[in-house]
Amino acid sequence: MAAPCAQALPSFAQVRAQWRSSDWLLLARDGEPLERTRIDKKERRGDWVALADVSPALREAIVVSEDKRFYEHSGVDWHGAAAAAWANLWNTRTRGASTVTMQLTGLLSDVPEHSGRRSIVQKAGQAVGALWLERSWRKDQILEAYLNLVPFRGETIGLSALSLTLFGKAPSGLDEREAAIAAALIRAPNAPYAKVSDRACRILREMKAPERCENLESYVQLAFARPAPAMLTVSPNAESLAPHFARRIAGEVQVAPGARVVTTLDAKLQRFAIDTLRRTLAELNAPAHARNVHDGAVVVLDNATGDVLAWVGSSGGLSVARDVDAVLARRQPGSTLKPFLYAEAIDEHRLTTASLLNDAPLDLDAGGGLYIPQNYDKDFKGWVSVRTALGSSLNVPAVRTVVMVTPHRFAKTLTALGMPLAQNGDYYGYSLALGSPDITLLSLTNAYRALANAGVATPTHDLPAPPATHGGRNADTPRRVFSADTAYIITTVLSDNNARTRTFGFDNPLATRVFSAVKTGTSKDMRDNWTIGYTSRYTVGVWVGNAEGDAMWDVSGVTGASPIWAAIVEYLHRRVPSTPPAAPPGVVQTRVSFEHDVEPARTEWFLKGTEMSRVDLAADATGASARSTSYAPARADNVQSAAPGIGSPTNGTVFALDPDIPAARQRIVFERLNGASTRSAWRLDGKMLGHAERVLWLPWPGRHVLELVDAHGASLDQVRFEVRGASARTPAPPTAGHERPAKAPVHAHGPLTSQ
Template structure:
C-alpha cells in the first residue's frame, strides 16, 4: 500500500495535469440538460390522462428505456453500484486520491487492481462526445476525466451524479441504462430489483459481455461486500436463466404481462409515425381500456371452459364518446387466447348479420313507406334472385304471421326485414350504409335481398360509429383517436359530419332498440340486453355462427363488441345473448356506474298516438309516428302506410306446389337447404311442414321413416343433416316425398344459442344469400 507521502506525491503530479486539462471541463452539460436530452429508444402511447399504455421501439441502434429517477431505483441497487464501482463515492469530491495512489503504486510494481476511476469520472466519459467504453486510458485521458469530475462535483449534487450514471451507463449488448436492463434482463422495473439482481446488474458494468459464469462470480463478490453472502446460492443458474430470457420487442412496465393497446398503438404509428422518445397522448381511457380487455378475456375463457367449450377464441371491443367521437377503448384482440393475436379485429371485415336491420327500418320510416305500427307478414317468401330463388326464413316458434315493425326489429325477424328491403330496394339501402361510413365493397345489386340480413363485410369500428349516428339524431361524424386538431402531423383529415337519417326517424328507431318488450318474442324478457338504465342495442350473428355482434348506445357512449374466430371457424352454441352481449352489458354498466343514462328527448317532428290492431294481432299500445303518418287503428288489409298491402304482394302464391287431385307436400320444396338463424335460440326454431292439396284425404307425415302425425301443418324442431319427408296414405304407401337439408346447427343443443334461420333453394346464389 502507498504511504501518505506517496499519496501526496501522486496528488501533486495529478494536480499539474489537471491544470493543463482544465479547459475541457467547461464543455460538460448541466444535469437538467442531460435529462432533457435523454431519448428512449421507444415511443410511448399514453392515455388521455397520461397513463402509459404501450411502448413501441423505433431506434434500433440501442435499447434505452425511460429516464429513471434515483428515488425509483431500489436501495439494493444503489448500494451494489457504490460497493462495486466507487466505495468512497459519498466521501470524495470527484477524484478518489487514495484510490489513485493505490493504482499508481500497483502500476509501479506491475500489480493489477480495480483502477481509480470513480463513478463521477466514469460519468464524465459517458457525457463526452466520444466516451471510452472499454480499454485502458492514458495518463492524460485520466487527468482529463479527473478535471471534469472535480468540476462536475462542484456543479452537480451527488444524487444527480448517481442518477445520471445509472441512466447512461452501458450494460449487456445494446442495452443502455438501468431501465432497459432491468426490464429486459429481469422483467421488472428498477424499483423492484432485489439484492441478487442488483449485484448482477452492478457486475455487468465492469464486464458487460462476459459469460454468465464470470458475471456470477463477480456478482457474488459484490454480495459479500453487501453482507449478503447467502444470496450467492444457485447464482450461476439464476444468471444463466436471466441471460436466456428473450429481449422483448417493446419495453413495458404494465402490471399485465401483455400490453394494453398494441393494435391501437400500431394504428397511431401508421398515422403519425412517432419518433424515438416521443410521448403520444391519445383519447383512450386507461381504466376503461383495462376493464374492457379483462372483461373480454374473462368471458372468452368462461365460454371455453372444459365442461362446455364453445370454440370461440377471438374478440374485440370499441367504446366511442357520442358527443366528440373520441375513441375511449380499443381492444383489438383477446391476446393469449387468440391464435391470431396480431390481427386487429376492430378493423377486420366480417359479416354483421342482423345488426344492419335498424338502418333498414330507419330508411323505410324516413321514406314514409313504413311506421313502427305497420304490419308485415312473417310468412314464407320466395324472391327471384339471379336466376334462382332467395327464400329467407326465421324459426322463432314458427312464422308469426302478421307482426308490427316494432316487433320485427326488436325480435330480429328475418322475413319482415327482407320484405322491407324489397320496398326500399337493395341499391338504395347500400347507398345509405355507405353514407353511414360502412365500407361496402360492392353495390347493393351485388348483395341483393340478403343485404337486409347482413351479408356485406364491414368493420367493428365503422358499425359502432354508425350506431353512434343513431345516438346523435341521424348525423354521422368521424371518430378521433388523438386529442386536438385532427389535421395534426401526418394525421388524415376526416370527412365532415353529415346527416343520413332525420332526427325523427333516428328517435323512433331508438325507441324500438331500447324497448325490451319488443324483443321478448325472440330473446325472452330476462336477457343481457335489458340494462337498468336507458340503452338502445341490437345483436347480429353471421352464417354458421362465425361472427357474433352486440352494438348499442347510451345517452353518452356507443359500445361495439364482436366475438368469433379470426380464422373464420364457426363457434359452438355462441350467440349474441351468450357471447358478445354479456361483454357489452358489463362495459356499459361500468361506464354508467356513477353517471346516469337518460332517454333522448322526442324531436318536434314525431307524435305519440295510441293504436289498436285489427283482430288483436298485437295488443293496443302507444306508438311513435312521423307527423302525418299517425293512425289509431291498423288494419290487416292495408294500414295508412300501405305496408300490409305491399307485404302480401310478395308472399308466395297459395297454389305453389299444389296438387288438387292427391295430397302433396306444399312446404318445404324438394332440395331446400335450411340454415339455422344464429340470432334466435336454437330450441325455439321450427321448420314448417305443410300440405298443399288433397286436404280432405287422410294422410300421415313421416320423417326419416318415423311418423309425425296427421295435422295439416306440423312444426318440427330442426336437426342438422339430410332428411326425407313423406306423406303416407292410409295403406302406408308414400304419395309424395321431398328431400331437404339443415345446416348451421350443431349437436350441442344443451345451450340456448341465438341463431338465425334461413332457407334457400339449391338454385339460390351462394355469394349473395347469407345464412345470417
Template sequence: MTRAACFVIACILSAAAHAAPSFDDVRANWRSSDWLLLDRNGETLQRTRIDASARRGDWVALADVSPALREAIVVSEDKRFYEHAGVDWRGAAAAAWANLWNTRTRGASTVTMQLTGLIGDEGRKPAGRRSIGEKAQQTVGALWLERTWRKDQILEAYLNLVPFRGEIVGLSALSQTLFGKAPSGLDEREAALAAALVRAPNASYGKVAARACVILRDMNGLRAAGHSRDPDPCANLDSYAQLTLTRSAAAPALASGDEALAPHLARRIAGEAHPAAGERVRSTLDARLQRFTRDTLSRTLAELNARAHPRNVHDAAAIVIDNASGDVLAWVGSAGGLSNAPEVDAVLAARQAGSTLKPFLYAQAIDEKRLTAATLLDDAPLDLATGGGLYIPQNYDHDFKGWVSVRTALGSSLNVPAVRALVLVTPHRFARTLVALGLPLTRTGDYYGFSLALGSADVTLASLANAYRALANGGIARPFFDLAGHASAPAGQRVFSPQASFIVTDILSDNNARTRTFGFDSVLATRTFSAVKTGTSKDMRDNWAVGFTSRYTVGVWVGNADGAPMWDVSGVTGAAPAWNAIVNYLHRRVISRAISRAPDAPPGVVKARVAYQNDVEPARDEWFLRGTEMNTIGLTANAAAGTEADAHARRRERSQSAASPAASPDASPARIGAPTDGTIFALDPDIPPARQRVWFERTGGSGQLGWRLDGKPFSRDARAAWLPWPGRHRLELVDARGEVIDSVGFEVRGAFARTAAPAVK
C-alpha cells in the same frame, strides 16, 4: 506545486467547465428507443420501439430506483462514492501499486469518472483500456462534475446512461427487459445481478453469477466467518442468472403489463403519424376503461370456451366512442391468449354485418314515410328465387309470426319483415345510406340485392359503431378521433332526420319489443337507458353487439380472426354479455352525470294511442312522424282473409292428425305439402339453434302415415317440427308398410358447426 502546474490545472478545469453539460441538459437530451402512446390523462398505454441501435427506456429519477440497486452499484463500482470529490486517490494508488507488481485488481475509475466518459465523446468509443491522456481527461472531467453536480444527480445520470448487456442501455431498459418490473421494485438479488453486468456486460452466465455473489455478500456483510450460519444469498444464483439473462435476447420490446394495453391502436397511429423515438403521443383513450374492456373480452372468451361446452371462439374486439366529441375511449383489437392471430386488429377487420344493419334500414323507411313504427309487415314465408333453389329466410321456430308491427320486427330481429322493408326502400338507395354513414361498402346495392337487409355487406367494427353513434346524435354522422388535441367536431352529414333517429332509438331500447326473440330477461337490458342491436353473420363467423347510451357508443365483436365458424353462439350468448358489462361499467357511478337517460322527443314527432283490429298486437302508445299518426290499424280484406284461411288450414291439419285411421274413402291422395322439392332453408345465425325448426306438413291421405328423414323414421304426426341440420336431406312420406308415397329433397344452409350430427328421432 509550481505556479506553472497550477496554471495548467486551472486551464484544464476551465476547458472542462465549458465542455461538460449540465445535469439538466443531459436529462433533457435523453431519448428513449421507443415512442410512447399515452392515454388522455398521460398514463402510458403502449411502448413501440423505433431506434434499433440500442434499447433505452424512460429516464428514471433516483427517487424511483430501489435502495437495493443504489447500494449494489456503490458497493460494486465505487465504495467511497459519498466520500471522494470525483477521484478516489486511495483506490488509484492501490491500483497503481498492484499494476507495478502485475497483480489483478479492480480499476480505479469512480462512478463520476465513468460518467464523464458516458456523457462525453468517450461514451461513443468501444470499451477497453484507456490511454494515459484519456485517463487524465476523465479525471479532470470527474473533478469538474463533482464541483457542479450533486452526488444524487451523478448517481442518477450514471444509472440512466450506463450500458448493461447487449443493446440494453440504462436502468429502465434493463429492469423491464430482464426482470419485467419498474426499477423501484428490484430486490437485492436482482440489484446484485444488475450491478454485476456493469463491470462485464457480455460475460458468461457463470462469471456474471460469481460477480453478483461477491456483491451480495458485500451487501449483506457476510465476509466475517461468524455469519456462516446465515442463509447463503448465493444459493441457486447460477441458474437464476442464466434464466434472467436469457430474457434479454428474446425480449422484443420494453412493454409489459399495463404498458401493452393498446398495441393495435399504437400500430395504427404509427402508420399515420410516424412518431419519433422518445416521442410521447397522447391519445383519446382512457387507460382504466381500456384495461377493463380488455379484461372483459378475455373473460368472455374464457367462458365461451369452458371445457364443458367449448364454442370454438378465439377472438374478440371492442370500441367505445364518446357520442358528443367522437373521442375513442377504448380500442381493443384482440383479447385473450386463445387467439390464433393476436396481431390482427379486429376493430378494423371487414366482416359481414348480420342483423346490425336493420336499424338503419327502418330509419330510412320511416324517414321516407314508407313505414311507421306501428305499420304491420307480414312475417310469412317469403320465397326468393336463387341459382340453387328457393331462399327462405327463417325466424326462430319457422312458425312465422304472421302480421307484426315494425317495432316488433326490429326489436325481435325478424328477417322476413326486414326483407320486405328493403323491397320498399330498394337496395340501391339503402346502400347509399350506409355509405353516407361511413360504412365501407365497396359495391352498389344491386350487387348485394335483398340480402343487404340481413347484413351481407362487409363492415368494420369501428365504422359500424360510429354509424350507431349517428343515431345517438340525432341522425348526424361525424368521424371519430383516436388522438387527443384534435379540432372541434365537424358539422357532420345529416343521414337521418332527428325524428326517425328518435323513433328507431326508442325501438332499440324497448325491452318489450324484444320479447318474441330474446324474452323478458335479456342480457341486452341494462341498468340505465341503452339502445342496442345484435347480429350474427353467415355460418356463425361473426357475432356483434352494438349500441349506445346517452353518452357513449359501444361496439363488441366476437368470432375467429381466421374466419372459422363458432359453435352454437347466438346474439345474446356471444358479444352481448361483454357489451352489457362495458355499458354498466361506463355508468357504474350513481350520480346524475353518469346516469344514461332516454332522449327527449324532438319537435315533429307525436305520440298516439294505437289499437289493432283482430288483436294482431296489443294496443299501445306509439311514436309517429307528425302527419303519419293513426289510431286504428287493421288488415285489408284480402290480407285478413288470408290470415283466417291460414288459421283454418292449421285447425284442419290438427283435426286430421287426431282423426281415426278409418278416414273417408274419398280423401285426396297423401302428399308432402311442406317443404317443397328443392327448397333451401337459410338458418338465421342470430337465433339460438334450439329455437329454430323446419316444419314437415302433409296434405290429404288417410291411415297410418309417417315421416322418414334421410332413411330413418322420424314422426307420425301430420305436422312435425325438426331441428335443422346443415346439409342436403331427403324427406319421405311413407304408409304403414313403409312404402314411399311421396318424397322431396331440400337443403339447409346454416350457421351451426358441430362435431357430430344429432341422432334423428
C-alpha cells in the same frame, strides 16, 4: 480520439431532459400510461430512474465495484491512480483508477466510450472533465446519471432497462445478489456466465454478504435466459392495456423514442372493458358448458365528440390470434343492419312503425335460384308491425322491406354511415337486409352513434381535439343520413323492451336500468355475435366469436355479446343518468289500433303527415291469414288438387340453420299440399316419419330426400333439399334465463346470411 472539453459538458438538467427511452408511451386522456411500444431497435433504454428509486444494495455494489472512494474524492482518485500506476509498473493485476465521475465524463462526451482500453490522452481528458463535473454537479446527480447512461449487456443501456430485462423487476427491488450481478456487468458486459458470477461473488464478499454466492452461477444463467419483454415499464407487473390502439395511433402520428402521446381513451373504462370481456368469455368456456368462443372486442364512443373512450382489440391470453385487432377486422354483422334499413324506409315514407308486414313465406328470384328467408318459433308470425319486426328481429319482414327500398339504395345508405362496402348493393342482393357484407366493429358502432345523434354521422377520434377548437374539430363534416324525426322513431323501437319480447322475452340483458337503445346480431353458422347500442351519452359496440372463423357452440344473441354490453352500459352510467331524447317537432304521437287485433292497440310515433288511428290489412289478406301462424309456400303444382303432394319444403330449397339460437331448438316444417290425401305417409332418406299431416323435423346438416309414399311404400311425390350451417356437435345445455325461443331455420338459396 480527442479528450472531452470540460466546458462542453452539459448540466445535469440538460442530460436528464435529453434522455429518451427506446419506447414510446401511450397515455390515457388524463395522462395515465396505458401501453409502451418499443421503437428504437438499436438500443434498449427504459425510463430515467431517480437515485431515490434505486435499491440501496445496488448503490453500494456500484461504489464497491467501481469507485470505493466515490464520496471522498473530487473527481479523480489520486490514491487509486498511484496504486494503479505502481501495479502496472510491476505488471500486477489490479482494478483501474477510473472513477465513476471519470467514466460519466466519457459517457457524456460526443463519442461515448464503452468498455475497453483508453489512451493516456483520453484518461487525461476524463480527469479534467471529472474535476469540472464534481464542481458543477452534486454527488447524487453524478451517480444517478451514471446509472442511467452506463451500458450493460448487449443492447441494454442504463439500469432501468437492465433491471427489467434481466431480473423482471424495477431497480428499487434489486436485492444484494442481483445488485452484485448488475455491477459485475459494467466491467465485462458480455462475459460468460462463469466470469460474471465470479466477479459478482467478489463484490458480494466486499459487501459483507458472502453467503449470497451460493448457486450464483446457476442464478446468472437463469437471469440471462429470461426472455426480454417486448416493452419496458417501470412496473414489471403492469398489464398491456391497449396494444391494438397503440398500433393504430403509431400509424396516424409520427412517434419517436421517448414520445408520450395523449389519446382519448379512458383508463378506468378501458380496464373495466378488458376485465368484463375476459371474464364473460371465461364463463362461456367453463368446462361444464364450453361454448367454443375465445375472442372478443369492445369499442366505446362519446356521442357528442366521437372520441374513442375504450378500444379492446382482443381477449388477450384467451385468443389464439391475440395480435389481430378485432375492432378493425371485417365480419358479417347479421341483424345489426336492420335499424338502418327500416330507418330508410320510414324516411322515404314507405313504412311507419305501425305498418303491417306479412311474416309469411317469401320466394324471391336471386338469379342463381330462390332466396327464401324464414324466421323461428317453428312457425311464421303472420302479420306484424314494423315495431315488432325490428324489435324482435324478424327476418322475413326485413327482406320484404329491402325489396321496397332496393339493395342498391340501402347499400348507399350504409356507405353514407361510414361503412364502406366491398361491393355494390346488387352484389349482395336481398341478403343485405340480414347483414351479408363484411363490416368492422368500429364503423358499425359509429353508425349507431349517428342514430344517437339525430341521424347525423361524423368521424371518430383517437386524439384529443386541439384547444383552439374548443372541443370541436373543423375537419369534421357532418353528414345527415336520416332525418332527426326518423332517428328518433327508430330509437323508440330499439329502446322498447316490449317490442323485443317475441324473440328475447321480457327479462333479458338488453333491458338496462337506464335509457338505452340496442340491437343484437349473429352471422351465419354462428361465427359472429354482436350487440351494438347507445345511451344519451355513449355508444357501445361488442363483438364475440373466434378470430380464425370457427363457429361458436350454442351462443345466442343474448348470451354472447349482450351481457358484456349491458355491464359496460351500467358502468358508464353508475353515477350519471341516461335520459331518452326529446321528441323532435316533426313527429306526432297517435293512438293506433289494428284490424283483427293483429297487435294490441297502442300509442305510436309517426312522421307528421303519416299518422293513422287504424291499420287495416291488405285487401287480399283475409282475417284468417292475418291471424294464422303457419304458412306453406306455394308450388308450381295446382295447390287446390287433392292429389298427394308435398307443399313444404319446395324442391331444391337450401336451409341455413339460424345462428342466433341453438340448433337443437330449430325445426323444418314438412306439409302436404292443400287438400292432399292424409292417407299417405312421410319418408325421409329412406326412413318412415309417420302419417301426420304436418311434421316438425329437427334439421341435420347434409342433403336429404323427402317423399310422400302410399300404403305400399310407393313414392307419390318427392323433393330434395339441403341443410347447411350448424356444427354437428351436440349443443351444450342452455343457460337459464338467457335463451331465446326456438326458431325455424333461415331458408336461403344462394348467399347464406342470417340474423
